Amino acid sequence: MNTFLRLAAFDFRLYLRDGLTLFWVLIYPIVMLLIFGQIFGNQPGVIEGTRYIDSYVPALCVMSVLSVSVFTLQINMVTYRESGILRRFRVTPVKRWNVLASHALQGLCLVLAGAAEILIVAKLVWNLDMSAAGILQLLVAMVFGCIGFFGLGFALSGLSASPGAASGLAMIFFFPMLFLSGIAMPLDIFPTFLQHIAQWIPMTHFVALAQGVWHGESLLHFGLEWSVLAGFAVLGLALAFWLFRWESRS
Amino acid sequence: MEANTLTNAISLSQVRKRYGAVDAVREMTFDVRRGEIFGIVGPNGAGKTTTIEMIEGLRTPDGGRIEVLGLDATRHREALKHRYGVLLQSTSIPGRAKVGELLRLFSSFYRRTADAGQLARSLHLEDKLQSSYKSLSGGWKQRVSLALALINDPEIVFLDEPSMGLDPNARNEMWEMILRMRGEGRTIVVTTHYMEEAQALCDRVAVIDKGALVALDTPRKLIARLGGARRIAFRNPGKVSRDRLSALPHVIQTEWGDEEIALHSDQLDLTLKYLFRMADAEDWIVSELRLGEATMNDVFSELTLQERRLAQ
Secondary structure, eight states: OHHHHHHHHHHHHHHHHSGGGGIIIIIHHHHHHHHHHHHHTTSBOSSTTOBHHHHHHHHHHHHHHHHIIIIIIHHHHHHHHHHTHHHHHHTTTOOHHHHHHHHHHHHHHHHHHHHHHHHHHHHHHHOOOOOHHHHHHHHHHHHHHHHHHHHHHHHHHHHOSSHHHHHHHHHHHHHHHHHHTTSSSOGGGSOHHHHHHHTTOHHHHHHHHHHHHHTTOOGGGOHHHHHHHHHHHHHHHHHHHHHOOSSOOO | OHHHHHHEEEEEEEEEEEETTEEEEEEEEEEEETTOEEEEEOOTTSSHHHHHHHHTTSSOOSEEEEEETTEETTTTHHHHHTTEEEEOOGGGSOTTSBHHHHHHHHHTTOSSOOOHHHHHHHTTOTTSTTSBGGGSOHHHHHHHHHHHHHTTOOSEEEEESTTTTOOHHHHHHHHHHHHHHHHTTOEEEEEESOHHHHHHHOSEEEEEETTEEEEEEOHHHHHHTTTSOOEEEEEOOSSOOHHHHHTSTTEEEEEEOSSEEEEEESSHHHHHHHHHHHHHHHTOOOOSOEEEOOOHHHHHHHHHHHHHHHHO
16 A cells, blocks of 8 residues: 555645646646637527536536547557566566556546646636535546546556657547547537447547436446446456556557 | 485576477576676577576576576475566666665565565665655666665576666776675675676676577686687778788688777787798888787687687
8 A cells, every 4th residue: 555655645746737738637628618618608508497508517527537538548548568667666566557557546646636726717707616526526527537548548548658659649549439439519400420439438428427417316326337338447447457568669 | 315415506408499390498508606796798599588587586497497596496496486586677677766666565575585675775875765766867876776676685686787878987896796795605696798897896707699508618628628818909001901901821700990900810829920030021000009818708709609600
């Protein structure tokens, strides 16, 4: 446990020393919020009596889970490995779960900080309606969703040979998930075949769950969404462990 | 067997490792004694890294047996990691990390740790604890790596090219620190490209080529095997043919410089006799003559060349 916590603290300090990487976590979601919020924010939402912004905020919160996973965690892990530090850890008693868990803890902190920032800005700019129950339920959904998506990020890091390749791979996963999951615009404006594809993307169900519980529906109502996320979590974790590499291939 | 584990820190017996169609390590058998500095030398791709990684438990041999501190290297890999320390080449530490952070981090990995403050003092790192790793010079970086290798007060220390890229001063300091580690009763396994390092530092040296052990002895005995003094150096007289010098009896190699020529001979007396005869006949003088001892460099090229010849 001491190893894991020390490692997490060490990773986090190194991460924060490289200020640029905070962009995807702290700036990008706010830019999205301000742009789309400004255009559509006060228009009526999908659910009777709500505004667009009310559905957009929880969706952005889960988007930050995705961006932290495929950008921050993946690229960090690749950079880490290619620098040779994992090779150094390998000849110490450090286990692979220590490394994965310490990066995951860092990811969780970033996701929560990002969500707090989104909620605060939305409150200040649009006087967003929020309830303690909604916030709490959203947090539960987000933390659960992190398992599979972080696993995805770590799995991708095992496939990327360099930080450059990692960003490329991150884009390939990020943008389709962003547009096909209903975060940027509602799914019903898409052609039918794209709506069918969207049903096969875990992100879509993650967004639906987040929006639903944020609006006060019970956590118990989302059987399909929970099942998809649970399956994705198992798959993500398995791939993360399986594709983990201590050393660069060259 | 009992006595064996008391005197030997590491014991390899007929160890084999294949990668695809390539025999990376073939029938490797040797012991590393407790408390000695054991050198492993060999050309790139000779199997040094594979051998070390099998001893560290990172790779599993395809055959044979490796015991480290009396335990099977693969089966007891995790327990053994607490008992050895490793110095890898300096690129493996993130530049933005501070020295003090690294020491605290690595000491959290182990059940048993050295006193970090005392360790930092003994390596003169106490003023560098707040410095980032990348701001340090090569010699200081190696000191940090050494501190990390010693943080668990290990019984065995593996050093991978410890003086690679160091200036002569830093290299001498590194050698002193390694000798001090032996004085503390640790067993040290060092891989190196520098034969000078193997000669100055190691109690015994294993020469590895093409995955096989080709020689194992003290540097002195390895050198003696080649027949003592055998390098003949003299001032380049300026009007002498390289081909004719190379053709002198028993010359096996020539070094050619504008200032100095050196002949390597496996029969010093005879080569000298014919050298003087040739100088006399061609009307020049052998001046500034120096006879050199053979070095580990000669041992190395001799042994690895021999292997090549046999292989052909």
